[in-house]
Amino acid sequence: MKIGLAGMIPHNSTWITAEDREAVDSVLRSGWIAQGGKVRDLESAFNLINDGGESCFLSSGTAALAMALRGLNIASGMKVALPTYACSALLNAVYWVGAIPVPIDVRREDFILNHEEVPSDVDVVIVVNMFGVFAELNEFRKKDLKIIEDCCHSLGGRRKSDYKNTEADALIYSFYATKIISGGQGGLVWSRNRECISRIQDYRQFDCRIDFEPRFNFQNTDIHAALAFSQLSRLEEIRIRRAQIAERYLSVLPEGFSIQSKLMNPDGMIYRFVISAPSSSVRDTLFAHLLSWGIQCIIPVERYELLHRYMGINPGLFPVAEELAGTTISLPIYPSLADCELDLICTALRAF
Numbered sequence: 001m002k003i004g005l006a007g008m009i010p011h012n013s014t015w016i017t018a019e020d021r022e023a024v025d026s027v028l029r030s031g032w033i034a035q036g037g038k039v040r041d042l043e044s045a046f047n048l049i050n051d052g053g054e055s056c057f058l059s060s061g062t063a064a065l066a067m068a069l070r071g072l073n074i075a076s077g078m079k080v081a082l083p084t085y086a087c088s089a090l091l092n093a094v095y096w097v098g099a100i101p102v103p104i105d106v107r108r109e110d111f112i113l114n115h116e117e118v119p120s121d122v123d124v125v126i127v128v129n130m131f132g133v134f135a136e137l138n139e140f141r142k143k144d145l146k147i148i149e150d151c152c153h154s155l156g157g158r159r160k161s162d163y164k165n166t167e168a169d170a171l172i173y174s175f176y177a178t179k180i181i182s183g184g185q186g187g188l189v190w191s192r193n194r195e196c197i198s199r200i201q202d203y204r205q206f207d208c209r210i211d212f213e214p215r216f217n218f219q220n221t222d223i224h225a226a227l228a229f230s231q232l233s234r235l236e237e238i239r240i241r242r243a244q245i246a247e248r249y250l251s252v253l254p255e256g257f258s259i260q261s262k263l264m265n266p267d268g269m270i271y272r273f274v275i276s277a278p279s280s281s282v283r284d285t286l287f288a289h290l291l292s293w294g295i296q297c298i299i300p301v302e303r304y305e306l307l308h309r310y311m312g313i314n315p316g317l318f319p320v321a322e323e324l325a326g327t328t329i330s331l332p333i334y335p336s337l338a339d340c341e342l343d344l345i346c347t348a349l350r351a352f
């Protein structure tokens with residue numbers, strides 16, 4: 001039984017089973033807790049998920065973004081397009097490799113970076129499968145630029161069951177506590193480009209090297225890998241439970257509210273159930289209403305978190321992101337949400 005803060009239903013919660021605990025304990029008993037065989041097992045699992053290619057497990061999703069850029073030879077002075085309605089990890093990773101971030105507005109209907117606004121002189125684009133909705137990568141392919149697909153929200157989903165799952169040059173994932181699969185912390189880069197992954201593998205570990213080149217320590221441990229690997233075996237179960245919760249919310253969506261188009265993709269992973277209110281004041285009223293019922297929601301991306309605001313660029317140039325930040329609210333959706341909690345949230349939504 002999970003107990004929320006002061007009896008509240010939390011917006012997010014972990015799902016740790018006896019098998020997960022045993023997987024971690026067996027690493028602790030083994031005498032090898034640093035990067036080792038469990039890291040390699042996790043990497044192999046991601047190669048299977050992506051139908052080939054190679055993977056590199058790292059300390060975080062942010063490190064994975066920075067390493068994907070570096071692996072694809074994105075360096076000082078090069079331009080990286082990225083959605084302004086996203087996680088600030090993207091901006092940090094771009095600055096980390098010394099490149100120039102080019103924030104782009106998203107589309108109203110699916111919250112995905114608007115490919116029509118990507119200038120022709122950028123070298124790479126980071127596309128986020130926002131809240132689980134897949135971006136159409138062929139729209140970017142026409143532009144002759146490299147693509148990094150941020151799959152932190154879409155792990156476990158399939159674009160279409162009969163189609164190669166990605167056209168991107170590199171994919172990145174996060175295993176932070178609140179993500180689909182958690183290792184506590186962690187990240188991973190996957191690519192079919194062997195050179196890209198070799199560069200990352202070389203860079204992630206500075207120790208015991210014959211030659212000297214500037215490298216770093218972006219390794220992760222077998223403890224984190226074993227926890228993530230154990231959870232990975234439940235990926236389909238997680239996907240189905242999240243879809244069930246989303247169906248329930250959809251059936252009681254308050255009047256005037258809408259959801260992302262394509263969120264209810266039968267093959268997709270729903271990471272967040274984000275609803276858009278007709279206005280900021282209605283959004284704020286619903287937020288307070290749910291809180292009074294003991295239900296904790298979040299504003300998935302606050303105005304101040306929009307990347308163009310962090311960069312000090314005129315907000316008027318990003319009308320959709322500004323609107324979404326002002327009108328959206330994210331409802332609790334995670335596999336350990338109990339049926340009685342789900343019933344209560346649905347009752348509260350109907351009462352609004």
Ligand SMILES: *Cc1c(COP(=O)(O)O)cnc(C)c1O
Nearest residue numbers: 060061062087089152174175176
């Ligand atoms: C969480 C997240 C990241 C960063 O991952 P960390 O492991 O927290 O560093 C990057 N992109 C997206 C879309 C995320 O949700």
